[in-house]
Amino acid sequence: MEQKQFFTEKPRILIVDDELGPRESLRMILKPYYEVYTAKDGISALEAIKKNPIDLVTLDLRMPGMPGEEVLKHIKNFDPTIEVIIITGYGTLQSAVEAIKYKVFDYILKPFNVSDILSVVKKCIGRRYVSGEIKNVLEKTKRDTKSHSEIYEQITHFLNQLNESCYYFFRRENYLEFVRVLATTLESKDPYTVGHSERVCHYSSLIAEGLGLSPDEKEKLQISAYLHDIGKIGISDIYISKDGPLDENEWAIVREHPIKGIKIISPLGLSSEVIEGIKYHHERFDGKGYPEGLSGKNIPLFARIIAIADAYDALTIGRPYKSPLSKNEALLEIKKCAGSQFDEELVEVFIEEIKKNDREINQMH
Template identity: 35%
Template sequence: MSGETILIVEDNQVLQDGIREILLGEGYHVLCASNGKEALKEMSTFNPDLILSDIAMPEMDGFEFLQAVRSRPEWVTIPFLILTARGEKDDVLAGKSLGAEDYLVKPLTRQELLTAVNARLSRAQEIRLAQLHKAYEDSLTALANAIDVRDPYTRGHVERVTAYAQIIAQQMGCRDGLLEQIRFGSILHDIGKIVIQDEVLLKSNPLSAQEWEKMRQHPITGAEMIKDISYLAAAAPIIRHHHERWDGSGYPDGLKGEEIPLGARIVAVADSFDAMSIDRPYRNGRALEEAYQEILKCSGTHFDPQVVKAFQRAWEQNKIQAIYASTKTKVPSFDST
């Protein structure tokens, strides 16, 4: 690994030069400072990928510097390695309690230095990727919740549909990439409703033909919205086809059987089940049981029989009921209104 920038904070010039040479030889960019104060000055214009810091230094010692680094949100995740002289156990303990990742005992060999630096940099890279991934998903959910928030009767819908669809997909043996695609598709399946006005979206009376036509556009609008976002594009077919039916009577394209992408067939079951289980004047096991029976009844007409079988297996293992129970409190009660 190379190309990353490492900040060395060390007042012993010989040691600083030695470390610098080794790291430069490995292709790292290197910044140097002789104490914490100088290091903070370097960091006012540049965030290093890793910090190697001595403890005992004039002006600002390593502990004070470490505290300053950890107090800034943008610096919290920078790996911080302490350079300590042999036998300074208290330094190591104090450093770790302040948030240092690791320590290196002076004098250090080239091998020790490179092993520690490489390991910490790869770990930091993994953490950054995981955080980025999580941030993607969180922003997706926030976007999807923009619809949930508008319609109190469907609150929690996205969360439940996503959880049901994941369980069904797992039962069907879907893995990794496909599972993720289905998760994104479930989170965003109704995102196209964002362009539908409140008067239509929240209308309690039956929709007019024209309004219904608008409503039926949401899978197309949703798929269009995300098709150019590279990490979401694979979910576009799920969004577009989540209202298709196995027998070809669905919309928007009237696809039939396996012409409908598997992810969309799975989301269709999860989506309908949730809509039916919350669209009841009572909120208890009965609503859930009735919705479940309805799904079984529509196997082979509305729904792919294989998907229904997977859903049935999950139901028999109580997994569907567990999801419903865990998010139920967020569903508004119809009895009291």
């Protein structure tokens, strides 16, 4: 199978299920492509993990003896990089959804659908491969060099090389997953940016929802949102997370990140809308932004959306030198800047969608 060219060996999967039927059928489905191990309870699953380097565990939640949730905790304690997919019936769906919060990749509902299983497993193995590779590159460059421009070059080189393989793992439908892994792995080194791209993506999607964008446009916007600050890896942390306002020279360096960003992702061959979202996310509606000082609707739509999402996240999360605002305070602040910093119409859509989202969450509780 093609996957072999990216792993030196076949990826290893451990199937944990107390029932012989589902355990064997999963084994038969996965065996042609992966090296498969099986365990019939939590204790033997943990033993298997200690004996063999496992990439992915498929875990049944309802088992006699050690419950699935407990097994999950032990697996993650032993090695947090092992991916876990929960296998569940409708009865335990709620706990599966809960488990996703604890770094579970996804869940599969019983009875199995072969193509669903193969696609989830492939996506998951792909994520493990890409995040592992990105981490390797980051660690290696950190060990060998101190300069951000060198890290930047290494990552660009890596993306150039990866393009072929990521296309295999992340064909069109999974491309979003790829950029998600890329962005979150890169930002994980800075406590102030952890989760930033994920949240900017979420807020951007809310605006997309309000505007009624098509699924295709929405996905492009999400990719753009995930990658909007990717250029920051080419800029020293001294400026990015400085404990205080930046001086003129420092600002000039930070302002290079949108352009650095589009250069870094150029090997990925992304669409022009995605690229424009990254390049212009610091433009202002009144024309006082950067890099080109575009104004009004001349600023591409994705960039106008990401600008609002980005600012809202910065306001609600805070910065080393700025304490976070409450949701309402942040919305007021955004509203104040409608027409100057942001597109007025989009601000309205955003506020409406945030409120709608809150109502839906409240109804769920």
